[in-house]
Amino acid sequence: xxxxxxxxxxxxxxxxxxxxxxxxxxxxxxxxxxxxxxxxxxxxxxxxxxxxxxxxxxxxxxxxxxxxxxxxxxxxxxxxxxxxxxxxxxxxxxxxxxxxxxxxxxxxxxxxxxxxxxxxxxxxxxxxxxxxxxxxxxxxxxxxxxxxxxxxxxxxxxxxxxxxxxxxxxxxxxxxxxxxxxxxxxxxxxxxxxxxxxxxxxxxxxxxxxxxxxxxxxxxxxxxxxxxxxxxxxxxxxxxxxxxxxxxxxxxxxxxxxxxxxxxxxxxxxxxxxxxxxxx
Ligand code: BEZ
Ligand code: FE
Numbered sequence: 001x002x003x004x005x006x007x008x009x010x011x012x013x014x015x016x017x018x019x020x021x022x023x024x025x026x027x028x029x030x031x032x033x034x035x036x037x038x039x040x041x042x043x044x045x046x047x048x049x050x051x052x053x054x055x056x057x058x059x060x061x062x063x064x065x066x067x068x069x070x071x072x073x074x075x076x077x078x079x080x081x082x083x084x085x086x087x088x089x090x091x092x093x094x095x096x097x098x099x100x101x102x103x104x105x106x107x108x109x110x111x112x113x114x115x116x117x118x119x120x121x122x123x124x125x126x127x128x129x130x131x132x133x134x135x136x137x138x139x140x141x142x143x144x145x146x147x148x149x150x151x152x153x154x155x156x157x158x159x160x161x162x163x164x165x166x167x168x169x170x171x172x173x174x175x176x177x178x179x180x181x182x183x184x185x186x187x188x189x190x191x192x193x194x195x196x197x198x199x200x201x202x203x204x205x206x207x208x209x210x211x212x213x214x215x216x217x218x219x220x221x222x223x224x225x226x227x228x229x230x231x232x233x234x235x236x237x238x239x240x241x242x243x244x245x246x247x248x249x250x251x252x253x254x255x256x257x258x259x260x261x262x263x264x265x266x267x268x269x270x271x272x273x274x275x276x277x278x279x280x
Contacts, residue, residue, distance in 0.1 A: 010037040059198040067159045069103040073199045076100055076245035077208075089226075095136060096228050096271045099247040102217065104157040109147055109170035117184035118171040122164075124153040124186025126264040127256065129232070132179040133222065133271045140179025141273060144222035147172050148183060150215070155191030175222075187256060187265055188214040190239050203244070210244050213237035218271070225273035232269055 001012050013033050020026035045053070063070035075081045081100045089098040112118065119126070133144040149170040151157050158168040175181045192210045195203065203210050214234040221227045233240060233253045240248050256265040 010034065013037070056198050056202070063197040068194070068197075070197045070199055072103045073193060073197070074202075076102065077193070077199055077203065077210075079246045082246045085229075091226075091274055092136070094272060095274045096220070096230060097249045097251050098228055098230050099249060099252060100231075100245055101219075101229050102245070104159060105149060105217065105219070106159060106167070106170060109149065109167055109172050112171040112173050112183065114173060114176060114180065114182045115184060116171060116173065118148060118150075118169050119184060119186035121168055122152050122186050127185050127187045127267065128182065128259075128264055129185065129216065129267040129269065130180070130182035131268050131270040133175040133181060133220065133273065134179055135225070136272060136274050140175070140177070141222045141225065142175055142177045142179060144175040144179070144181070144220055144225075144271075144273070145172055146175070146181055146183070146271075147219040147221070148185070149217045150185065150188045151191050153186060153189050155189055160194075184264075185216065188216050188234060190214045190237055193244050208244070209239075209242065211239045211242075212244050213239040213248060215247075220271050220273065222273060224276055226276050228271060228273060232267065 001016070004012050010033065014030055017029045017033065018026070020029055043049075060070045060074055072081065075084075085098055085100060091097065133141040133146075135141055147170075149157070152161065152164060152169060154161065156164070158164040158166065158170065169185065171183070173181050173183050190211055190213050193212060194200065195210050200210065214237050215231040217231050219227060219229050231247060231252060233248055235253050235255045240253065254267050254269050256267055258264075259266055
């Protein structure tokens with residue numbers, strides 16, 4: 001392995017990693033090397049450009065801690081997160097679709113009774129989200145857990161905003177014996193993903209906007225069923241077709257109807273779960 005050239009270096013690197021003992025890791029490494037070398041051959045970066053790339057990766061890592069995950073954000077904004085999600089959750093038509101988790105999920109949200117209000121400490125348009133948890137045959141799923149989170153009307157999650165109480169706009173709800181769930185919150189708003197790091201620089205340099213359409217996040221779990229990590233998006237939002245993280249699916253867009261006294265918005269959505277064993 002000497003005198004390597006532009007023509008034969010890829011083959012030499014592939015050969016070196018060819019004896020990786022774990023077959024899956026071997027396949028992953030081989031594909032990664034091929035695509036990375038392919039990218040370099042395609043772009044033919046100058047040395048300055050390559051160093052700029054290395055600096056970008058360094059900055060991504062430096063922008064990660066307990067509450068900030070710039071690597072996930074990068075994956076989200078390049079459509080990689082939604083691609084990984086789609087590959088791993090090939091559900092039959094009619095089952096609730098998944099979408100990206102995002103970097104702002106927090107474990108340990110407080111339990112609420114049905115009709116509890118996760119927006120009780122937040123000024124905003126009161127919103128009632130309700131429906132049923134059903135299996136694929138239309139039977140109710142009792143005691144399913146809905147772990148819910150969203151931003152305040154200022155567009156910030158509680159972890160981003162020292163003015164909000166701990167676990168504000170986060171809560172766990174449980175379906176009743178007939179599969180019903182019902183929760184109160186405030187209407188979600190469209191908001192910007194964080195732009196104060198390298199991902200923000202990338203979006204700025206490429207002229208891509210950082211906004212997400214208004215949505216509420218859910219993780220729905222029930223014994224014997226595949227968990228669903230998803231979001232419900234607000235019909236009519238101006239960013240539905242240009243979500244910064246490519247997460248919108250038509251089946252997850254819901255209407256916010258005004259109640260007869262105009263006091264609150266009403267949203268109806270049934271979650272349809274598939275059994276854990278289901279694989280396509
Ligand atoms: C979110 O919806 O919370 C989110 C998703 C991806 C990137 C940033 C935020
Ligand atoms: Fe979000």
